[in-house]
Structure formats: C-alpha cells, structure tokens
Amino acid sequence: MMSVLIVIPARYASTRYPGKPLVQLRGADGEAKTLIRRSWEAAMTVSGVARVVVATDDARIEAEAHRFGAEVVMTSDQCANGTERVAEALASLGGGYDIVVNLQGDAPLTPAWFIEELVAGLAANPWAELATPVLRCEGAMLESLIEDRRHDRVGGTTAVFGAGNRGLYFSKEVIPFTGRGYGATEPTPVFHHVGVYAYRPETLAAYPDWPVGPLETLEGLEQLRFLENGRAVLCVEVAARGRQFWELNNPSDVARIEAMMAEMGLN
Template sequence: MSVLIVIPARYASTRYPGKPLVPLTGATGEARSLVERSWRAACSVQGADRVVVATDDDRIKRAAEAFGAEVVMTSETCGNGTERCAEAHAALGGEYEVVVNLQGDAPLTPHWFVEDLVAGLRASPGMGLATPVLRCNGGMLNSLLADRQAGRVGGTTAVFAEDRSALYFSKEVVPYCAQAFGDGEVTPVFHHVGVYAYRPDALSAYSGWTAGPLENLEGLEQLRFLENGRKVLCVEVDSRGREFWELNNPEDVPRLEAMMKKMGHE
C-alpha cells in the first residue's frame, strides 16, 4: 500500500500564532523550527513513499523549502489538519492508498508510532481511519491533570471499546479516576497521539461533512468521524521508554526542549 505523509502547518493558530516556526533547541544546542523537527520525524518513518508539508502561508512555505521539504499549498479555508490533508492528497492526484496526517506540533513522535499505525489500519480492512493511543503512566497523567487545573489544554485523551473502536476523545482527562498514581505507575488513561492514517474514501467523505456540536465544543477534528457514524480504530503504541509531548502552548517549549536534551535528541 502506498503511503503519503502530510504535515499540515498553519501559521494562524488560535492558541499559539506562528507555532510551526517556533524554534526548539535540542541536545546539541542547535535550534530548529517545529515544522522542521516534525518533517525530520516524518522522514524517519519506514515505508513512507512521500512526505509533504501542507500550508496556506508563504512564511511556512519558504522556511520548509529552505530545509528541503516538499510543500503543497492549500487554501486558507481549511478548518483543520484533516481538511488540509484531504486537499493536499487531491492536489497530488489522490492516488495514495494510505494518507498519514502527522500534525506539525508533535516533533517527538517516534517513527514506530506511525509505522504501527499504518500496520494497524492495513490489518483492519473494515476501518477507514486509525489513530495511536499511548497508555499514560502516573507522571504523564499528573502532567495532564496539572495543565487542566491551570486552565491549559495539555493534551487529548481517548476512550475506546473492546474492539479498539473509539468511544470518545476529549481535551478533558477521561475517564475520571479517583485514585492517585505515582509517576511510574500504570494508569487506565490513554493519551491520544495526534496522528491519523486514513483510507482515501474516509478522507474524502470528511470534507463533505460539516463540523458537529461535539467537534465545535472540544475543538477536536476526529470527532467529526464519530458524529457521522464512522468508526475510528485506536492503535495502542509503545513509548519504548521515550517521552512524548505535543507543543500546544508557549509553556510547552521548555518542557519539550528538556525532553529532547534528556533523550539526546538533536
């Protein structure tokens, strides 16, 4: 199956304008933009046939081409990354069998997350799309709870059925847990990793639907699939001891830089 990885990059982020061009300093002391780090992560994925940055902003286009990325220009009317991926895939001929949306705010996404995701979709022919989930340890769960208590959205959580089809995604921490967990303890909460693998029919159908009330309330694009009766496969991935976090707020920059230095991430 041919695989296209699209990195949607929007300059006009509501919570963090200009986020794709924010510099992040790694273990070597070299600063690279968020979109470049996300592109490098995408290029490390085994089995990907093509990697493109999809944007509607000339500043991002110039920056991406400067570090060697292929850029597909998309319209300003794209409401989210999934719509931008659909437009980019169509612009490239619409012939790829799997389209991966590697959102440009997750530069620490390990290559095996994407590889396992594509394998999970391939093994589930009845599913039109799949997304990774990572079981939280106590440290990650406590970070999510601390962000919510401070009025920040630190990440998204997912709950799913026995067949691994998603029941719901939320920026709140779900399910509710009365129990306190130590940093290294296993918890029943799953962090949703903002990567998606779509079959072309599911991706094209998405663009024809309007955003529903849950998507509008949560600001989570994947809820549009659930609101239209489409199943979303949750593929559990293994961190293999790696730390994972997304850049959602300016406060996340030092957290990500500390993680990169700890892991020796260039």
C-alpha cells in the same frame, strides 16, 4: 506493499499560538530548528513511506520548508482543521496512495514506530476508516495532564475505546475519571491521544463535506467528526519504549519539549 503518503499540515494563524510552526526548538546539541522542520525530520525517519509533504496556506512556512528541503503543497486558508488541509493536499497531488497519514506539525517527538504501527493497524482492520495512536499514561504523565487542566491549559487529548479498540470518544478533559493517584511510573487506565491519523483515501476525500457536529465544535477536535458521522475509528495502542512524548500546544510547552529532548539526547 501499500503506498503511504505523509502530509504535515501547518498553519501560521493558530488561535492559541500564532506562528507556532516557526517556533525554534533547541535539541540536546544546542542547535535550534523550527518546529515544522523537526516534525518533517520525524516523518522522514518512518519506514515504508512513499512521500512526505508539508501542506500550508502561509508563504512564511512555505519558505522555511523549502529552505530545509521539504516538498510543499499550498492549500486554501479556508481549511477548518488539519484533516481538511490533508484532504485538499491529497486532491492536489492527484491521489494514488493506499493510506494517507496526517502527522500534525506540532508533534516533533513522535517516534517512527508510532506511525509504522498505525499504518499496520489500519491495513489489518478493514472495518476501520480512520486509525489513530493512543499511549497509556503512566502516573507522571497523567499528573501533567491533570495539572494543565487545573491551570486551564490544554496539555493533551485523552481517548476512550471499547471492544476491538474501536474509538468511543476523545476529549481535552482527562477521561475516564480514575478517582485516585498513581505512582510516577505506574500504568493508569488513561490513554493519551497522539495527534497522528491514518486515513483511507476515499474517507479522507469525503470528510470536508460531512456536517460539523456539536461535539467537534465544543472540543475543537477534528477526529470527533468521524464519530459524530457514524464512522469507525481504530485506536492503535503504541508503546513509548522509554521515549517521552509531548505535543506543542502552548508557549509553555517549548521549555518542556526542549527539556525532554535534552534528557533523551535528541538533537
């Protein structure tokens, strides 16, 4: 059985939302918990995982993580993105894992089966160096993505992939162009990229030394460094199974996520 490590990278100095990991989110029962705690609790429900750690460069996040019982790895404040932070955390822990998962600290609604299927997908496809989940948008989700872009908000990332589910591109724009509207529950050809990554340890260790390309710079998407350096990315299609999913990217997403948690009965 493969040994799996989950790392939750979290930084305080977010450009779009400073202090985001410490934002309070109320569950269906009214209890408020920090974003980083809810992300850690999501990670702890994943089966077949050897270890879960929070990786941060900020003492405030470290203190909060220790308060609710998480293991913390302190990293440099020079990490350019979550993947670099996860790579540094793996090095600090001394390796010894077959697959390393990056569960970004702004995705508390990530169901356990997304990560479990992601790990299984990477294990079953030796050609892939990175695996990441994608969720087919229904009309309502697609409209939410489009509405955010109309108002110059980044509501999510979309993905396109080809034969064998090999990743072709990821964008904060809504791609591909569809040219028509869809019913609220109608499947669409647009896939929402879920911000979780599973890496082979040797690929993760090499990532910080790869050159940063123009597409990663323009989009601000860390996974594009893999594509720009000719690395194979596997997109694993996952199913929502009735669960709503959203990432906390902007302050306005707090109310949206709390409403989703209330509707789904998530505490």
